[in-house]
Amino acid sequence: MKKLLFGILALGFLSSCNNDNVSTQTEDPGKSNESSASFANKRSCPSEEIRKQALQSSSELRQKYSxxxxxxxxxxxxISLGKVLADxxxxxxxxxxxxxxxxxxxxxxxxxxxxxAVLNADYGGTNTDVSKIPTEFQTVKSGDVKVRFKLANTVRKSTTKTSWTTNDAMKKASTGGIDATNPTNYLNIWVVSSMPSSQGETLGYATFPESAGLWNDGVVIAAPFFGKTGTSSPFNLGRTATHEVGHYLNLRHIWGDANCGNDLVADTPTQTTSNVGKPTYPLYNTCSGVQRSVMFMNFMDYVDDxxxxxxxxxxxTRMQAVVASSGSRAGLRVL
Known part of the structure; x- marks a missing residue:
């Protein structure tokens, strides 16, 4: 299990988004784990890469991150010492x-x-497929995260743009997008046509809590992967939003965006890299000479919805910390 060593990671984010859905994976820093699957069938979320670039270019963001x-x-x-009661x-x-x-x-x-509704089910632990959690991980499942979501408003704007990139243009009216509504007190989600990149179609991306209240704070999702009705398989159950809101609430990719990386969560087994498709349980990884069954069914991996x-x-615990009265996203509690 992993320790919560945050300090050394402030500038150490690796931008690996490699995928592998073989049934056994072994630590090998010199070997690429990139899947040969076409981008249409592979999840792509550059949130960690975008965060790394933002931290490198802003000392203020680095201080907020620390x-x-x-x-x-x-x-x-x-919490472990009994000083925090369930709020x-x-x-x-x-x-x-x-x-x-x-x-x-x-x-x-x-x-x-x-x-x-999907967000509320997934974060409330009432999703219909929660019964699929393997017995091995039943003791560490979150249950109710105690975070809910309520639609406050929908803003629509017609555009001539056929696609967007991850440069945040959709978040500014001056660049053809829509300005965020008070990002300190609201979670802004932008839905755009598509976000093609050199690595394939980007399903979505998000800012992390050190960006709380900034003009670009929020989540972006490509329309084919938003909601369930009429969405593109295999990302057709609304889980792209669940994954990206996880980043917004301070969750990293479960593999720590590095070979056998650290996601700063002690109860998620270390794994070599991301997983794609629909892996078969148990899926074993070997990191630092220790073989583990990995939690590929976690919302912060890259598997199908x-x-x-x-x-x-x-x-x-990490998500509750940021929405607590002392947390970076305490402003979301105001309204």
């Missing part, structure tokens, strides 16, 4: 900003309602 992780570790320690559920108000060129891209109110259905208790 404070964020120090507070998170203190919160976790206080009430935090309901996060959501603004959905829809940028569309065609009718299909103008996601309906019904799809937005559907997506909010139908193959991910849990957070861990350690991940729950």
């Amino acid at each position: 404070a964020l992780e120090a507070n998170t570790e203190k919160f976790a320690n206080d 009430g559920t935090v309901e996060i108000p959501v603004i959905v900003n829809v940028l569309y060129r065609t009718t299909a891209e103008n996601v309906s109110d019904a799809r937005i309602t559907e997506q909010i 139908a193959a991910m259905f849990m957070f861990s208790a350690g991940q729950k």
